Amino acid sequence: MDRKLRFAVIGAGMAGILAAIKLKARGETFTVFEKTDRIGGTWRENRYPGLTCDVPSHAYTYTFAPYAEWRANYATGAEVQGYFEHVVETYGVHDDIRFHSEVTGLVWDEAQAHWTLTLAGGEAHVFDVVICASGVLHHPRLPDIEGLDSFAGAKFHTARWDDSAPIDGARVGLVGCGSTGVQIVTALASRVKKLVHFQRSPQWIMPVQQFAFSDEQRDAFRADTGLIDAIRFGDEYLGNVKRFTDAITHIDGPLMKAVEDICLQNLENSVRDPVLKEKLRPDYRAACKRLIYSWSFYDAVQNPAVEVETGRIARVEPTGVRMTDGTFHELDTLVLATGFHADRFIRPAGVTGQNGLTLDAFWARRPTAHYAMTLPGFPNFFMLNGPTGPVGNFSLIDIAERQWDYIDQLIDVLRRGEGRAVMPTTTAHADYEERRIAAAKTTIFGSGCSSWYLDAEGVPASWPWSYDTFVETMSKPKLEEFAIA
Ligand code: NA7
Secondary structure, eight states: OOOOOEEEEEOOSHHHHHHHHHHHHTTOEEEEEOSSSSSOTHHHHOOOTTOBOSSOGGGSSOTTOOOTTOOBSSOBHHHHHHHHHHHHHHTTOGGGEESSOOEEEEEEETTTTEEEEEETTSOEEEESEEEEOOOSSOSBOOOOOTTGGGOOSEEEEGGGOOTTSOOTTSEEEEEOOSHHHHHHHHHHTTTOSEEEEEOSSOOOEEEOOOOBOOHHHHHHHHHOHHHHHHHHSSIIIIIHHHHHHHHHHSTTSHHHHHHHHHHHHHHHHHOOOHHHHHHTOOSSOTTSSOOEEESSHHHHHTSTTEEEEOSOEEEEETTEEEETTSOEEEOSEEEEOOOBOTTOTTTTSEEEOGGGOBHHHHTSSOOOOBTTTEETTEEEEEESSOTTOOOTTOOHHHHHHHHHHHHHHHHHHHHTTSOSOEEEOHHHHHHHHHHHHHHHHTSGGGSSOOOTTBOTTSOBOSOOSOHHHHHHHHHSOOGGGEEEO
C-alpha cells in the first residue's frame, strides 16, 4: 500500500460525505467539491412542507454513525439535514469540502493516468481518482404543460420551495402524486383554503406507523447504542428490506401478494367516500411505481379543503388551471411536484474518458455503470449511487456504504501499485447489462406503469436481484472483470 493517490470527491451530499469520512480514516489526500454553500445534497435542496424520509430514522444513518437524537420513527427533512451536518462535524471533514466549487469538466489523461478536473470559472486540478457522488434526484423536471409560464401567481418546483408563496388560507394547486406530492398534501391540507391535487396517476399507499421517541428513549439510545442497532439491524427493518426485495423480484409470489393486499386494504378501509375511493384507486400493480409509505395521506386527502382532480390538464392560464373538460381551478399558488430527471447524474458536467469517449456518448442509449459504480473507458472513475443502483425502496445510505466497500477494494489495486488505472472490461460490463436488463424487466417496476425508475426504453434502472445478492456482490469485486493497466 505505498502509492499515494490524489482523490476528488464530487458532491457533499450523503454519498460524498461518506467518501470523505472513509478517505480521511485511511489518511488519504482528497478534496470534496460542492457546488453550493452547504452540505446535504437532496436534503439541503428539498425543504417543502411535509418533507419526511420514508426510511425509518434509525435505519437512515451510516452504520458507523448511529444517532440517538431522532424525534420520531420517520424523520423530517430538516432533521435528516441536521444529522448530516452533525456527522460532518463529528468526523471532522468540513474543512475538506470546497464550497461554491462546481465541477464542470473531467478529462482523462491516458499517458499520465490522471483526471484533470475543471471548475466553473476555469480553475483546474489533477487527481488520480474521481469519486462521483453527485446524486440522482437532483435535476427538477418541469411538466410540459401549455401556458405554464403564463401563471401570474407563485409557481415553483418542490425542490425550489418558495417560502414567500401564499399557502395559509390560499388556493393552492399541486401537480404530481409521487412521494413528494403525497407528503405535501399531508402538510398543506389543514393550512390552505383549498388544495387542488392534480393526480394524473393515483398511488398505492403502504401504511406505516409514525410515533415519537420520548426523551427517556433518547437517553437510553445515548447510553446504549446497542438499542439503536437492534432497530436498524433487527428483523423488523432488515427483514422487511429482504422481504420487499424478494417481493419485487418475484412478482407472482406470496410476498408481493401480501404487499398488494396491505395496500388494497389500506385504500378500502381508509377512504370513506366511494367516489373519492375510485379516484384514488391505481390501475397498475402496487410497488410498480416507487411505493409510497404514509401514515397520514388518506386522512389528509379526505380533508374537505382538498379536491382530488383526476382529469387531464389542458393548460395553465394566468389565474389557474384549465382542464380538458373545461373545468377551471382558480389558484393563488401552483406547486409542481413533478419529479426529477433521474438520468442526468453528474451531467451537465462534461466527462471525457479514454480516446475522447464522452459520458454523453457512452450513455447515449441509457445511463449505465458496471454494478452501478464503474464504467469501461473511464478509468479510476467511481460512482456512488450511479445508474441502476437503487435496491428496493430502501436506504440509499446502506447502498452507498456497500458500494464504497467494493470501490475501496478496487482502489487498493492502485494503492498496491498493481496498476495505475482500473476500469471494468467492455465484455464484463456488457454481460452485466444483458443479465441486469433481462432481470429488471421481470421485476415489479417493469410490470406496466410509468415511473422515474424506467429508462428511455422502459427498462427499470434499478438493482433487479435480491438484497442478499446485492450484499454478496458488493462484498468483493471480481478482479477478472476489470482491466488493470
Ligand atoms: P415522482 O415520483 O417522479 O412523481 C412525479 C409526479 O408528477 C407523478 O405523479 C407524475 O404523474 C406527475 N407528473 C409529471 N408530469 C406531469 C404532468 N405533465 N401532468 C400531471 N402530472 C405530472 O417525483 P417525486 O418528487 O414525488 O418523488 C421522487 C422521489 O424522490 C421519490 O420516489 C423518493 O425516492 C424521493 P405520473 O405518475 O407520471 O402519471
